[in-house]
Amino acid sequence: MNPGRSVGIAFAGCGYAADFYGATLPNYPWLDVRGAYDVRTDRARSFVREYGGCVYDSFDQLLADPSVDVLVNLTPVTLHHSTTKAALNAGKHVYSEKPLATRLDEASELVLLARQRGLLLSSAPSTVFSQAAQTLIQAVGDGLIGRPRLVHAALDMGALAFMAYTDWHSRRGVPWPFEDEVRNGCVMEHAGYQLSWLVAMFGPVVRMAAHTASLLADEWSTLDAGEVAPDVSLGFLEFADGTVGRISIGWVAPTDQTLTVIGDRGTLTVGDVWQASEPVVLRRRVGTNGKDHSYLAEPEQLPFVVPAAEHRYVDTHDLTVGAGVADLARAAVRDEQPFLSADYCLHVLDVSLRLAAGTGVAETVTVPASTDSKLLGCSIESLATAGRGHAPTSWPTVGLAGEKRRA
Ligand SMILES: NC(=O)c1ccc[n+]([C@@H]2O[C@H](COP(=O)([O-])OP(=O)(O)OC[C@H]3O[C@@H](n4cnc5c(N)ncnc54)[C@H](O)[C@@H]3O)[C@@H](O)[C@H]2O)c1
Incomplete structure (x- = not known):
């Protein structure tokens, strides 16, 4: 991935997620951290102390630094659009945390602006670069399970409202910003972790339905239920290649972050899409007889098709977050499109917004009067x-x- 020359990067926002990035940057020594800006100077200071670069006094000062090629936008979600827009207007390529923007029209505006200015724009998540994802995607593409027909995907994190979330801190001690996360909702925070893999395997989503519910909205210590986005989303997805799937996203059900692809010659499963080195397990179809699972062979673990990243964030999940920034920086040097192209990220956002809105058909079921x-x-x-x-x-x-x- 080394593009042959160093690329200057700078960070806007040095909160909880910034440590995911800092910890994984040493995998890409040609990413040159020029500095960081945060409205809370103490956070920018602790970030550069740990990961390098200077503290910028203002966002304008960061944007005026000619040694910065790429802005990494780690501001709160509601500021993504304005921060990215300012950076593109200042001539910087932008890697944004998800979502690109909170509204599709605003995200589309950014994609258009980047294109007009000849700049690159990418958005997290970047777990699609993990060993597990790359191996799964290649195995499906190589036809190991024949033609994929069905996919089951889940990003259920457990009932966060019942956990000790106020105790969670990043490596530098920044608290997990639960109020922002809960207001954004489980879908906007997490759908991309599954969707980015699915679209890479099966093409864009062409038909879908979704339903959401707010089940534990009144359980958060400092938030009114009305401020809390739905905490469960169940979706049906149909992809361009004909594969169909169900997706479950939420922070109510116990942890399940599995992805299983079912083809006509077997199944492939990744037990946890948040663990970069999670095994990819193949079960080949070996028969057509019997009543139970005997049509499938015993599980076998596939060898990874890419080497492990040396530096990871391994607090709760083993993430290779810096890979997305590296992908964008490499593409900028080589005058190519990143894997996480702006159009791809926009599509993932579009589907996420639809899952979050629950735009599927919600039929009312009329139950006849009964004595039962x-x-x-x-x-x-x-x-x-x-x-x-x-x-x-x-x-x-x-x-x-x-x-x-x-x-
Ligand atoms: N919290 C997580 O577990 C997690 C994980 C992955 C990705 N993300 C994503 O990362 C992004 C940031 O989330 P976070 O958890 O780090 O939030 P956070 O609130 O901890 O950090 C955001 C930082 O931005 C700073 N900030 C606010 N306004 C600013 C401005 N105008 N200019 C510069 N800095 C400004 C804040 O002071 C804060 O330090 C979000 O898009 C979120 O979805 C979060």
């Missing part, structure tokens, strides 16, 4: 009320080790 107590009324509320008369059941449970306990 399981079909009382036709609303969830009436079913819940009907259940309230019952004494709570005390369930004996059996632990996994076989030990009996009371719930």
Whole structure:
């Protein structure tokens, strides 16, 4: 990936996510960190102390620095559009954290501006460069499972509202900005981690439906339920090559970050798309008989098709975040398009926005009047009320080790 000359990069925003970048930059010694700007000078200072460069006194000073080729935009989501626009107008290539912008028209404006000015624009996430992603994408492309037909994708993180989220800090001690994340919502924060792999394998999404729900909105300590974006999104996706899939994104269900591609000759699974070196597991179809899984061979782990990155962020997830910046910088030197091209990122954003809006058809199911107590009324509320008369059941449970306990 080394383009043969160094590329000057500078950071706007030195908060929680900035440590993901700093920790992975040594993989790309030709990325020359010129400096950083943050409205909180203490954060810019601690960032450059750890990762190099100077502290800029203002964003304008950063933009005026001719040694900066690429701006890495790590500001809060609501500032992505204005920050990226200013950088493009100042003649800088831009790598933006996701999303490119909060609205499709604003993101499209940025893509057009970059094109008009002959600049490159990319957006996170960059997990598509991981060993797991590259190996999966190549295995599907090489036909190891025949023609892909179906994909199951999940980015469920566990019930964040019940976790100790105020204790979470980055390597430099920056707190996890849960209020911003929860306002943005699980889809805008995380859909791209799955979508960027899926679009690379199957082409663009051509038809889709989605539904969202807010289930734990009133469980956050300092936020009103009305400020919280939906915390569950379930989507149906149909891709240009005919593959169809279901995607689940949320922070309600226990952790599940699996991706399984089902083809007519077998299946490929990555157990956790956030772990760069997660094994890619192939199960070949070996038969057509039997009632159970015997049509599939025993799982086999595929050899990775790219070497491991030496430096990673390995706090909760093993990410190669700097790879996206390196991809953009390499493309800028070689006058090519990055893998994460502006159009590709715009499409991923478009699908994410649709998943977040839940624009699929939500049909109301009319339940006929019935004397069956399981079909009382036709609303969830009436079913819940009907259940309230019952004494709570005390369930004996059996632990996994076989030990009996009371719930
Ligand atoms: N938090 C995560 O786990 C995580 C992970 C991956 C990506 N991201 C993404 O990274 C981006 C930043 O998120 P974060 O978690 O680092 O948020 P954060 O709030 O911790 O950091 C944002 C930083 O930007 C600074 N800032 C605010 N206004 C600014 C301005 N006008 N100019 C320069 N700096 C400004 C803030 O002072 C803060 O230090 C978001 O797009 C988010 O989606 C976050």
